[in-house]
Amino acid sequence: MFVNFRRIRKCQCVQLMTTCLVLSVVMVCWESLDNNVVSHIKSYSYRYLDNHFTDINRSLTIPRGQARSFSNFRYLLDHSEKCAGQDVLLLLFVKTSPENIERRNAIRSTWGNETYIRNALGATVKVVFALGTPPAAAGLQQRLVHEDRLSGDLIQQDFLDSFHNLTLKLILQFHWTHNRCAHARFLMTADDDIFVHMPNLVSYLRDVSGRGVTDFWVGRVHRGAPPIRSRDSKYYVPFEMYQWLSYPDYTAGAGYVVSRDVADKVYQATLTLNASLYIDDVFMGICANAVGVSPQEHIYFSGEGKAPYHKCIYDRMMTSHGHVEDIHDLWRAATHPRVKQDTSGLIGRLHCTAVKVSLLCKPYYFNTYPCKAAFL
Numbered sequence: 424m425f426v427n428f429r430r431i432r433k434c435q436c437v438q439l440m441t442t443c444l445v446l447s448v449v450m451v452c453w454e455s456l457d458n459n460v461v462s463h464i465k466s467y468s469y470r471y472l473d474n475h476f477t478d479i480n481r482s483l484t485i486p487r488g489q490a491r492s493f494s495n496f497r498y499l500l501d502h503s504e505k506c507a508g509q510d511v512l513l514l515l516f517v518k519t520s521p522e523n524i525e526r527r528n529a530i531r532s533t534w535g536n537e538t539y540i541r542n543a544l545g546a547t548v549k550v551v552f553a554l555g556t557p558p559a560a561a562g563l564q565q566r567l568v569h570e571d572r573l574s575g576d577l578i579q580q581d582f583l584d585s586f587h588n589l590t591l592k593l594i595l596q597f598h599w600t601h602n603r604c605a606h607a608r609f610l611m612t613a614d615d616d617i618f619v620h621m622p623n624l625v626s627y628l629r630d631v632s633g634r635g636v637t638d639f640w641v642g643r644v645h646r647g648a649p650p651i652r653s654r655d656s657k658y659y660v661p662f663e664m665y666q667w668l669s670y671p672d673y674t675a676g677a678g679y680v681v682s683r684d685v686a687d688k689v690y691q692a693t694l695t696l697n698a699s700l701y702i703d704d705v706f707m708g709i710c711a712n713a714v715g716v717s718p719q720e721h722i723y724f725s726g727e728g729k730a731p732y733h734k735c736i737y738d739r740m741m742t743s744h745g746h747v748e749d750i751h752d753l754w755r756a757a758t759h760p761r762v763k764q765d766t767s768g769l770i771g772r773l774h775c776t777a778v779k780v781s782l783l784c785k786p787y788y789f790n791t792y793p794c795k796a797a798f799l
């Protein structure tokens with residue numbers, strides 16, 4: 424009797440202490456927790472209950488003459504014949520900065536090697552790099568001209584290449600596509616630290632194209648994302664720039680694909696929208712919203728996340744973000760013939776499902792492909 428009583432008291436004491444601990448942690452973190460939770464609740468209700476974003480479109484529409492100020496930059500480097508006379512399956516724009524020559528070279532000799540893609544996959548893919556200008560003092564422009572003479576794939580306009588000018592770079596891509604490569608069946612835009620599994624992507628796009636799909640826009644979709652109002656954030660957006668509670672749905676800028684008809688519609692939208700919102704993938708969402716196109720999720724587009732290294736992942740992956748030093752190794756491993764051999768057949772598939780469950784289905788592991796990717 425006595426022993427039991429003591430045990431209960433001990434138990435209560437532990438409970439009390441835990442409660443105190445939790446409460447104090449909550450109190451310390453309350454402000455940021457609060458901001459975060461409240462802004463998400465608000466933005467979700469805005470996205471799902473309230474609104475179809477028509478007033479965003481209305482209030483960002485400006486006269487064409489004024490919208491031109493976001494696109495009428497002079498081309499410093501251009502390749503107007505890049506797509507001429509060819510049946511281009513995919514035009515792939517890599518968003519890059521002037522100083523990232525190593526990344527561009529790595530892409531040219533791995534997943535972005537057009538010759539390899541033509542010989543090994545029988546597809547015409549054009550890979551070009553979108554840039555603005557380096558700061559004059561950096562003396563980089565001469566090096567870019569030289570690089571372009573060797574590789575013939577830089578598309579550069581006369582605006583300062585900076586994080587807050589990324590929307591100008593987005594507009595460059597859609598305008599260049601409209602003027603120079605409008606017949607490409609798909610347009611992709613990607614970061615320069617992304618890995619694209621080109622064989623998987625080509626076979627997927629061939630299939631989509633064969634089915635005559637239109638209104639096609641795939642990637643990692645952000646739904647009901649709230650604007651970030653904290654000044655410390657890289658993605659801070661002031662109220663004057665965007666006054667609503669939630670962004671229209673958009674795909675993570677790390678890498679997404681649109682079909683030719685969507686590329687054309689988005690181009691049309693850029694002719695009448697105020698592009699001063701400097702987050703390029705959000706601006707893409709605003710354009711698409713204005714022309715009635717919505718994004719679809721593809722579970723093997725990673726968004727900001729980095730995929731686990733494993734052949735069972737390589738068998739299905741489309742994109743993975745955050746690859747620089749490892750890009751050669753990853754390209755070799757991911758395109759090795761053994762990948763297909765080892766992951767096919769009943770045994771191979773069962774094995775891969777188990778492996779992918781162990782890699783992707785963990786609590787607190789949101790960053791790359793979702794758990795359900797293990798079963799598809």
Ligand SMILES: *[C@@H]1O[C@H](CO)[C@@H](O)[C@H](O)[C@H]1NC(C)=O
Binds near residue numbers: 533536537539
């Ligand atoms: C691209 O691939 C071709 C054929 O596979 C190869 O000859 C060429 O060296 C590669 N280019 C680069 C830049 O690695």
Ligand SMILES: *[C@@H]1O[C@H](CO)[C@@H](O)[C@H](O)[C@H]1NC(C)=O
Binds near residue numbers: 582583588
């Ligand atoms: C964007 O580019 C324009 C044109 O070069 C430049 O005047 C402006 O300062 C740049 N904006 C930012 C935020 O870098």
Ligand SMILES: *[C@@H]1O[C@H](CO)[C@@H](O)[C@H](O)[C@H]1NC(C)=O
Binds near residue numbers: 489664665697699
């Ligand atoms: C575009 O929006 C910005 C605010 O983000 C505003 O300062 C600017 O005046 C607008 N431009 C036009 C042409 O309305």
Ligand SMILES: *[C@@H]1O[C@H](CO)[C@@H](O)[C@H](O)[C@H]1NC(C)=O
Binds near residue numbers: 477480484695712714
């Ligand atoms: C957005 O605004 C443009 C120009 O005012 C209009 O043509 C278009 O239909 C609008 N889109 C939507 C979805 O309301």
